Amino acid sequence: MDNSNSFSVVHNGIIENYQELKEFLISNGYHFLSQTDTEIIPNLIHYYYTKTTENTDKLLNAVHLACKDLKGSYAIEVICKDYPDTMIVARKDSPLVIGVGSEENYISSDIPAILSYTKNFYLLNDGDLAKLSKDAISFYDANLSPISKELKSIEWDVFACEKDGYEDFMLKEIYEQPKSVRETIGSRLKKNEKVNFDDIGFTKETLEKFNKIYLVACGTAMHAGLAVKPILEKLCHIPVIVDIASEFRYREPLIDKNTLCIFISQSGETADTIAALKLSKNEGATTIAISNVIGSSITREADFTIYTHAGPEIAVASTKAYTSQITLLTLLALYFAEVLECVPVEIVNNIKEELLLLPEKISEVLKDSSKVKEFAHKVYTEKDMFFLGRGTDYAVAMEASLKLKEISYIHSEAYAAGELKHGPIALIENGVTVIGILTDPYLVEKSVSNLQEVITRGAKTLVITNQELNTANYDEVINIPNTNSLISPILSVIPLQLFSYYISKEKGLDVDKPRNLAKSVTVE
Numbered sequence: 225m226d227n228s229n230s231f232s233v234v235h236n237g238i239i240e241n242y243q244e245l246k247e248f249l250i251s252n253g254y255h256f257l258s259q260t261d262t263e264i265i266p267n268l269i270h271y272y273y274t275k276t277t278e279n280t281d282k283l284l285n286a287v288h289l290a291c292k293d294l295k296g297s298y299a300i301e302v303i304c305k306d307y308p309d310t311m312i313v314a315r316k317d318s319p320l321v322i323g324v325g326s327e328e329n330y331i332s333s334d335i336p337a338i339l340s341y342t343k344n345f346y347l348l349n350d351g352d353l354a355k356l357s358k359d360a361i362s363f364y365d366a367n368l369s370p371i372s373k374e375l376k377s378i379e380w381d382v383f384a385c386e387k388d389g390y391e392d393f394m395l396k397e398i399y400e401q402p403k404s405v406r407e408t409i410g411s412r413l414k415k416n417e418k419v420n421f422d423d424i425g426f427t428k429e430t431l432e433k434f435n436k437i438y439l440v441a442c443g444t445a446m447h448a449g450l451a452v453k454p455i456l457e458k459l460c461h462i463p464v465i466v467d468i469a470s471e472f473r474y475r476e477p478l479i480d481k482n483t484l485c486i487f488i489s490q491s492g493e494t495a496d497t498i499a500a501l502k503l504s505k506n507e508g509a510t511t512i513a514i515s516n517v518i519g520s521s522i523t524r525e526a527d528f529t530i531y532t533h534a535g536p537e538i539a540v541a542s543t544k545a546y547t548s549q550i551t552l553l554t555l556l557a558l559y560f561a562e563v564l565e566c567v568p569v570e571i572v573n574n575i576k577e578e579l580l581l582l583p584e585k586i587s588e589v590l591k592d593s594s595k596v597k598e599f600a601h602k603v604y605t606e607k608d609m610f611f612l613g614r615g616t617d618y619a620v621a622m623e624a625s626l627k628l629k630e631i632s633y634i635h636s637e638a639y640a641a642g643e644l645k646h647g648p649i650a651l652i653e654n655g656v657t658v659i660g661i662l663t664d665p666y667l668v669e670k671s672v673s674n675l676q677e678v679i680t681r682g683a684k685t686l687v688i689t690n691q692e693l694n695t696a697n698y699d700e701v702i703n704i705p706n707t708n709s710l711i712s713p714i715l716s717v718i719p720l721q722l723f724s725y726y727i728s729k730e731k732g733l734d735v736d737k738p739r740n741l742a743k744s745v746t747v748e
């Protein structure tokens with residue numbers, strides 16, 4: 225609230241120049257009760273409100289003037305004593321949606337939060353403002369000129385945003401993966417047909433022009449990029465660079481009009497990923513956004529958008545979004561391969577057939593989680609764990625390690641198994657837990673000997689595999705169905721998602737809302 229208790233503000237984001245604005249307000253007689261950046265906003269609005277001589281739309285004008293002074297990111301909602309029926313909202317670099325009801329309207333940072341009240345939404349663009357009452361909404365651009373907006377209907381099922389009998393959203397979302405992967409495949413891939421990306425419609429000439437592909441994202445979405453790098457390179461013969469968005473955006477990456485940049489984001493609101501996208505567009509690259517949220521900010525910036533259609537993901541730890549991202553990028557790689565005609569048709573067809581079988585195979589993996597649960601029970605008090613793999617198994621190792629850290633608070637590291645003897649093996653001692661992922665027939669022998677090295681040093685081992693191994697060597701072996709090793713991450717990650725889940729449960733932690741983490745990271 226402001227000093228006069230007339231204005232109340234809710235703010236999501238960070239005001240970067242708040243110190244400067246605070247000093248300005250203090251020099252004008254304002255005082256502050258908190259250290260927050262948010263507190264300057266209602267006071268700044270009060271400042272402009274009392275200065276303005278206009279009588280019409282005084283509140284809207286004051287909010288607009290205040291927003292012009294704010295640097296950083298914000299989605300704000302403002303109410304004022306003098307306008308009891310009005311609410312003003314504004315956004316820049318933070319998500320904000322307006323839900324339309326009957327005799328009532330809603331604002332939220334995210335669609336699922338209000339999906340049980342309405343399926344009709346307006347989405348604000350950066351710099352937009354809106355004035356709401358219970359039965360009217362008007363929109364304004366950054367210059368306060370009135371604008372019109374299209375009402376969007378969101379197809380998500382409200383039950384998809386509820387736990388549906390599961391103890392936690394994360395568990396529900398893990399078990400939804402046969403369905404979410406099937407939805408991602410959708411009508412893009414049908415038996416004996418070419419992969420359909422008419423919505424992108426790249427010609428052979430366009431694809432041949434690209435001399436490199438960047439996959440840019442954060443966290444789990446970046447791990448999805450790592451998992452598909454091998455298949456994209458193999459099927460398209462174009463070098464693929466996977467980059468962390470927060471590194472990419474500050475590194476002056478080598479991109480130009482011959483670069484294809486693909487940005488992966490479940491929420492579509494991740495500040496660093498959006499900034500990386502804007503930078504690539506400025507450098508003339510062709511940009512594709514991969515998102516799970518219809519109309520999210522990233523989809524409004526990119527040249528092309530493709531949706532994962534995994535359904536709402538509520539748990540902070542991403543599970544079904546990851547497998548859908550890999551599925552969608554695999555489809556894209558297959559599509560590129562069919563347009564470019566640079567690999568034998570049999571290779572492409574084999575992956576297409578295997579991809580169509582994945583929903584069934586995921587169900588098989590999910591049928592019995594007892595071994596994972598038991599192993600989680602054995603090791604949940606540990607302080608450190610290691611995940612090892614080669615090729616796509618290494619990408620899964622990284623994702624599994626992130627999952628474990630974020631929801632169980634156990635420190636873990638993922639290593640390419642071949643790197644072990646270049647340093648990390650010094651950390652292996654009696655009783656330490658090592659998890660091996662072995663799904664690539666060409667690399668299995670190598671990984672087996674790496675695991676032997678840790679077993680010799682006393683490690684406890686859990687192995688996820690679709691290969692025939694001498695199981696007596698390991699403390700626990702989880703067998704998963706066989707598939708083409710280029711798409712095996714979609715299967716091999718699942719026992720490891722469950723592993724983190726059960727460890728978190730054993731420790732009595734809040735699985736869906738781990739400490740210090742947010743579902744959408746809308747600030748850098």
Ligand code: F6R
Nearest residue numbers: 443444445489490491494541542
């Ligand atoms: C981990 C996790 C995060 C997100 C990352 C990117 O489980 O959820 O690492 O993957 O914050 O988020 P999006 O995909 O929304 O850009």
